[in-house]
Amino acid sequence: MSSPVATRKSPPPTEEVERPKKSLLSALLTRPEIGSVAAAIAIFIFFFVIAEPFRTLPALSTVLYASSSIGIVAVGVALLMIGGEFDLSAGVSVVTAALTASMFSFQLTANLWVGVLVSLVVMLAVGFVNGYLVVKTGIPSFLITLGTFFMLGGINLGVTKLVTGTVATQNVADMDGFASARAVFASEFVVGGVTVRVTVLWWIFFVALATWILLRTRLGNWIFAAGGNAASARAVGVPVNKVKIGLFMGVALMCWFYGMHTLFAFNTVQSGQGVGNEFLYIIAAVVGGCLLTGGYGSAIGAAVGAFIFGMTTQGIVFAGWDPSWFKFFLGAMLLLAVVLNLYVKNYALNRRS
Amino acid sequence: MTDTIVEHADRTLEVGTPLVEMTGVGKAYGAIRALEGIDLTVNAGEVTCVLGDNGAGKSTLIKIISGLHPHTEGTLKVDGQEVHFGSPRESLDHGIATVYQDLAVVGLMEVWRNFFLGSEIRKGRYPLAPMDIKGMREIADAELRKMGIAVKDINQPIGTLSGGQRQCVAIARAVYFGARVLILDEPTAALGVKQSGVVLKYTAAARDAGLGVVFITHNPHHAYMVGDHFIILKLGRRVLDRKRSEVTLEELTAEMAGGQELEELSHELKR
Numbered sequence: 206m207s208s209p210v211a212t213r214k215s216p217p218p219t220e221e222v223e224r225p226k227k228s229l230l231s232a233l234l235t236r237p238e239i240g241s242v243a244a245a246i247a248i249f250i251f252f253f254v255i256a257e258p259f260r261t262l263p264a265l266s267t268v269l270y271a272s273s274s275i276g277i278v279a280v281g282v283a284l285l286m287i288g289g290e291f292d293l294s295a296g297v298s299v300v301t302a303a304l305t306a307s308m309f310s311f312q313l314t315a316n317l318w319v320g321v322l323v324s325l326v327v328m329l330a331v332g333f334v335n336g337y338l339v340v341k342t343g344i345p346s347f348l349i350t351l352g353t354f355f356m357l358g359g360i361n362l363g364v365t366k367l368v369t370g371t372v373a374t375q376n377v378a379d380m381d382g383f384a385s386a387r388a389v390f391a392s393e394f395v396v397g398g399v400t401v402r403v404t405v406l407w408w409i410f411f412v413a414l415a416t417w418i419l420l421r422t423r424l425g426n427w428i429f430a431a432g433g434n435a436a437s438a439r440a441v442g443v444p445v446n447k448v449k450i451g452l453f454m455g456v457a458l459m460c461w462f463y464g465m466h467t468l469f470a471f472n473t474v475q476s477g478q479g480v481g482n483e484f485l486y487i488i489a490a491v492v493g494g495c496l497l498t499g500g501y502g503s504a505i506g507a508a509v510g511a512f513i514f515g516m517t518t519q520g521i522v523f524a525g526w527d528p529s530w531f532k533f534f535l536g537a538m539l540l541l542a543v544v545l546n547l548y549v550k551n552y553a554l555n556r557r558s
Numbered sequence: 559m560t561d562t563i564v565e566h567a568d569r570t571l572e573v574g575t576p577l578v579e580m581t582g583v584g585k586a587y588g589a590i591r592a593l594e595g596i597d598l599t600v601n602a603g604e605v606t607c608v609l610g611d612n613g614a615g616k617s618t619l620i621k622i623i624s625g626l627h628p629h630t631e632g633t634l635k636v637d638g639q640e641v642h643f644g645s646p647r648e649s650l651d652h653g654i655a656t657v658y659q660d661l662a663v664v665g666l667m668e669v670w671r672n673f674f675l676g677s678e679i680r681k682g683r684y685p686l687a688p689m690d691i692k693g694m695r696e697i698a699d700a701e702l703r704k705m706g707i708a709v710k711d712i713n714q715p716i717g718t719l720s721g722g723q724r725q726c727v728a729i730a731r732a733v734y735f736g737a738r739v740l741i742l743d744e745p746t747a748a749l750g751v752k753q754s755g756v757v758l759k760y761t762a763a764a765r766d767a768g769l770g771v772v773f774i775t776h777n778p779h780h781a782y783m784v785g786d787h788f789i790i791l792k793l794g795r796r797v798l799d800r801k802r803s804e805v806t807l808e809e810l811t812a813e814m815a816g817g818q819e820l821e822e823l824s825h826e827l828k829r
Contacts, residue, residue: 421688423678426667430675433664440624440656441676441731442647500666550666555718 237494238506240545252520259523272515273408279489280411281459283507285452289432289499290346294354296482302464303474307374317382332457336450365476378472391470415504433500492542573603577770584631592618593794600770607773607781610791624656625649655732659744665717672716673698722753741772778810
């Protein structure tokens with residue numbers, strides 16, 4: 206072959222590449238959670254100083270319970286957002302899950318665990334449909350799940366009315382399996398005089414599991430890649446479509462879990478609930494450092510985002526303020542977080558070697 | 559720089575063996591025919607250059623070989639076996655790796671994660687088995703050092719590397735994972751002169767190690783530096799197909815610039 210480019214062995218690297226230890230500050234600043242952790246500490250100190258009842262351990266337990274009520278689904282939503290997609294149907298999905306389990310068991314007088322499992326299957330199917338439509342049509346998940354959001358909301362109201370004749374389901378407290386299901390999904394126990402709700406433990410477990418998946422497994426690599434650059438990931442053999450469908454099903458799974466909690470904590474389900482919560486999940490994830498465009502974020506960040514939510518809802522009550530201001534505060538937090546995240550992302554990418 | 563390639567190249571490759579053969583391949587998107595009647599052979603140890611202007615069908619050609627879009631006409635053979643790829647994974651499993659100009663890597667992910675993306679080393683075969691992160695870091699680090707790519711920190715997002723370095727990481731990755739056919743999509747398009755040189759040298763190194771290379775470009779100068787065989791596409795058809803010995807850089811440049819059309823245009827614009 207006559208080629209003008211002679212391929213010689215390249216000279217050995219003349220100088221050892223210098224690898225200075227990253228400064229701690231620089232390492233910290235590139236973590237997606239950093240903004241939310243700073244905000245969480247500030248908010249904690251704020252309420253600690255301003256609201257006396259906030260300083261007690263029972264108050265912390267209440268805050269953690271409120272946090273877990275958003276945090277569990279937010280874990281799934283955070284993974285989905287890192288994978289580059291959205292789910293607006295998550296709020297009403299929680300109610301769909303609870304309604305399905307409750308009505309199925311009640312109408313067939315079956316053990317509640319049957320309803321719980323049927324609900325699981327239904328929810329996974331909902332997640333699958335969301336994901337399948339998104340990857341097959343290429344339509345932004347915002348629009349697809351906006352559609353399913355309204356559809357599920359309508360089904361919740363319509364089917365409940367058809368089956369029960371009212372807007373709520375019957376009380377399931379005296380049915381078979383209630384005690385054991387309640388133990389799993391909605392029990393509480395006392396540690397050192399403080400009542401802890403079991404959802405807090407589940408929440409921590411899910412966050413730990415999601416963090417493990419994201420940072421330590423191949424699937425985590427694929428999630429980041431699917432959100433960061435789907436075309437590129439596809440080109441090196443990552444099954445991007447399967448990953449995304451799986452992520453939608455993951456959100457549905459978390460919705461199912463939290464739906465079961467609401468069912469067994471309150472015994473009946475109001476069919477019109479859940480609307481608006483999807484935004485709380487998204488806010489928790491974004492405040493925790495997830496980029497709206499995908500490819501960046503963390504489950505721990507989403508947990509901190511949910512914790513900020515819990516502290517604020519309860520803190521405002523403890524401080525004796527008008528809770529009407531809560532939404533204003535939430536919106537302001539979101540704006541701040543987005544600006545901060547933009548800065549962090551740019552910092553991470555401009556950290557020239 | 560050649561260490562990595564020689565080490566990982568398939569030793570059974572013999573120069574001149576046809577690896578990929580396309581006969582009469584075409585692709586229609588609905589009523590639009592993006593590509594038709596393409597004959598192309600990729601031999602081991604040779605660089606086949608595919609040149610063409612925007613919209614000439616270069617991307618469609620790559621997508622067919624790399625499994626992103628299956629062809630609708632003609633036959634595609636790999637190692638003498640007729641194939642019809644349904645996904646990039648199938649193409650990769652046949653030893654065909656594609657390095658795209660703009661989507662070679664995931665910018666926000668660490669260098670080592672990018673290096674092993676899609677081929678992660680795991681410590682077990684069960685779902686959610688942990689990855690061998692330490693091992694992957696070490697391998698990626700060693701491979702990049704061999705290439706002379708100075709990465710300060712293997713954990714930094716790959717978006718912090720220069721364009722040429724990113725291309726080289728992508729090429730090195732393809733070769734490390736046993737690619738026998740390397741498809742380079744406009745590898746030099748977005749690069750400066752010096753960085754283009756690095757990528758071209760690396761392309762030549764891959765060729766010398768016995769890989770079959772498909773080099774897609776619209777720069778005849780770059781193509782002529784490494785190519786053994788030149789194909790020019792225009793509006794989805796092949797307008798030139800020559801071996802290196804049968805064509806000069808001037809002819810190539812003229813043909814690329816529009817050939818006959820350009821002459822007419824210069825005549826028309828004559829002052």
